[in-house]
Amino acid sequence: MSAQRLDFFFSFRSPYSYLAGPRAFALPERYAVDLVFRGVIPMAMRGQSVPREKGLHTLRDVAREARRLGMPFGPVHDPIGDGAIRCLLVSEHAIDVGREREFVLSASRGIWAEAVDVASDAGLRAVCARAGLDWAPCAAALEDPALRARVDANTAALADLGHWGVPVFVFAGELFWGQDRIEDLEATLRDAGLDLPTWTAE
Amino acid sequence: MASSPADLLARRVAPSAVIALSRVTWPARLGAAARRRLGRRGRVELFFAFDDPCSAIAVIDLAQRLRGRDVRLLLMPVVRRGIKDDPAVDLKRRYAIDDARRLGRRTGLELTRREPLPAQDVAFLAEWVAAAAQGPALTRFCVAALRRLWLESAGPVERAGYGALWREQLGGRPPGRGGARAVRRNERLMRRRRPYDTPAAWVHGQWFFAHDRLAQIAARLDELGWTAGP
Numbered sequence: 001m002s003a004q005r006l007d008f009f010f011s012f013r014s015p016y017s018y019l020a021g022p023r024a025f026a027l028p029e030r031y032a033v034d035l036v037f038r039g040v041i042p043m044a045m046r047g048q049s050v051p052r053e054k055g056l057h058t059l060r061d062v063a064r065e066a067r068r069l070g071m072p073f074g075p076v077h078d079p080i081g082d083g084a085i086r087c088l089l090v091s092e093h094a095i096d097v098g099r100e101r102e103f104v105l106s107a108s109r110g111i112w113a114e115a116v117d118v119a120s121d122a123g124l125r126a127v128c129a130r131a132g133l134d135w136a137p138c139a140a141a142l143e144d145p146a147l148r149a150r151v152d153a154n155t156a157a158l159a160d161l162g163h164w165g166v167p168v169f170v171f172a173g174e175l176f177w178g179q180d181r182i183e184d185l186e187a188t189l190r191d192a193g194l195d196l197p198t199w200t201a202e
Numbered sequence: 203m204a205s206s207p208a209d210l211l212a213r214r215v216a217p218s219a220v221i222a223l224s225r226v227t228w229p230a231r232l233g234a235a236a237r238r239r240l241g242r243r244g245r246v247e248l249f250f251a252f253d254d255p256c257s258a259i260a261v262i263d264l265a266q267r268l269r270g271r272d273v274r275l276l277l278m279p280v281v282r283r284g285i286k287d288d289p290a291v292d293l294k295r296r297y298a299i300d301d302a303r304r305l306g307r308r309t310g311l312e313l314t315r316r317e318p319l320p321a322q323d324v325a326f327l328a329e330w331v332a333a334a335a336q337g338p339a340l341t342r343f344c345v346a347a348l349r350r351l352w353l354e355s356a357g358p359v360e361r362a363g364y365g366a367l368w369r370e371q372l373g374g375r376p377p378g379r380g381g382a383r384a385v386r387r388n389e390r391l392m393r394r395r396r397p398y399d400t401p402a403a404w405v406h407g408q409w410f411f412a413h414d415r416l417a418q419i420a421a422r423l424d425e426l427g428w429t430a431g432p
Contacts, residue, residue, distance in 0.1 A: 048289065048290070049285075049287070051285055051286070051398060053396045053397075053398050054285065054398060056220060056396070057396065057397070057398075057409065059217055059220045059221050059224065060220065060221075060224040060408070061410070061411075061415075062221075063221045063224045063225060064224075064415075064418060065418075068418070073221060074217075074218050074221035074222060075214065075218035075221075076214065076217050076218055076221065077213050077214045078212070078213040078214070078217060079213075080213075115214050115218065117205065117213075117214075119205075120205075162293050163293070163297075164289075164290040164293060164294075175297075175300075176304075177297065177301070178414070180414055181301075181304070183308075184304045184305075184307075184308075187307075
């Protein structure tokens with residue numbers, strides 16, 4: 001069975017993206033899909049205002065959802081600005097060395113459950129190390145215009161899809177917005193006959 | 203570069219405090235227990251819009267899900283809602299149809315309408331409901347009207363047909379005056395409660411996007427002691 005492409009649009013500033021991460025990266029273990037990680041610039045850095053009510057509701061709702069999912073949430077350190085951009089650049093480098101899953105999960109957990117300041121070298125270096133990434137190429141990635149162009153292209157691609165928030169999954173032209181729509185995405189993958197056989201030890 | 207105290211407060215201290223406080227449940231549990239001792243029922247205020255397909259999913263589901271609990275479902279229709287100057291408002295209204303279609307499938311509901319409904323075409327329904335007394339008959343009307351709007355039709359909205367539905371469920375004619383004022387009152391209350399879009403359920407101090415969190419609303423009621431009966 002040939003694997004089909006599944007795009008995963010993600011923002012390090014989105015706690016809902018953090019909640020989606022572990023389940024998203026596990027999808028290729030159960031379905032014949034190539035998960036393509038696409039980090040995007042946070043909505044609030046793209047000129048879209050986020051009212052205070054929305055911000056407060058998001059924190060409270062994510063706290064409830066994290067408890068339901070058995071994930072830690074809080075203390076946090078909002079990465080808006082440099083922190084978010086630095087994580088996006090390192091995630092592009094991580095893709096190149098095949099460690100995007102490790103980095104994205106490490107950095108988002110650091111931001112949303114350990115209050116790691118990824119805008120600082122010490123904070124970013126710690127989450128890189130946990131992901132098995134050497135610091136020197138990560139530091140170089142922060143200055144790499146080609147990686148920045150990839151981040152900008154991902155952000156533009158999300159806008160071209162006519163969408164505004166994250167996390168977003170795109171499969172065969174169909175778009176699924178929200179960590180709480182992964183079950184609907186999985187239903188679509190099953191309908192497409194992409195579920196992999198489950199092997200059990202004898 | 204070290205963060206300034208103001209930066210740390212905004213990025214770390216304040217959001218982490220909001221999260222920690224959101225986990226404190228004893229005041230709500232005490233309040234719920236006091237309500238029960240006074241013989242008062244639990245309340246779920248559901249702010250919804252007739253032109254919102256996700257509201258249809260939430261109202262239909264919650265009306266069913268809350269049966270057997272000692273809880274009043276208060277249906278609060280609104281017309282104006284959303285984030286001020288939201289550039290994505292049209293995209294969101296269109297996406298809501300795809301999203302409601304998927305959510306409906308989870309419970310066997312099939313959406314028939316494929317295009318957004320202009321809010322003004324169904325504002326009369328919000329005005330009728332907002333001006334009426336809450337109760338099981340009003341809930342039945344809302345469920346039937348939302349089913350007809352989103353699950354059983356796709357064309358223009360015929361006011362006369364909904365008038366007949368009102369007579370069927372509540373008897374008499376729909377309220378003639380005061381409806382628009384009652385809708386504005388609901389909209390003000392929704393803003394006071396903090397939700398900014400529909401469908402939003404206010405459950406004793408916490409609010410939920412109702413279509414997304416139906417099971418969590420039930421869990422909140424369980425936590426407060428308003429469990430489902432046998």
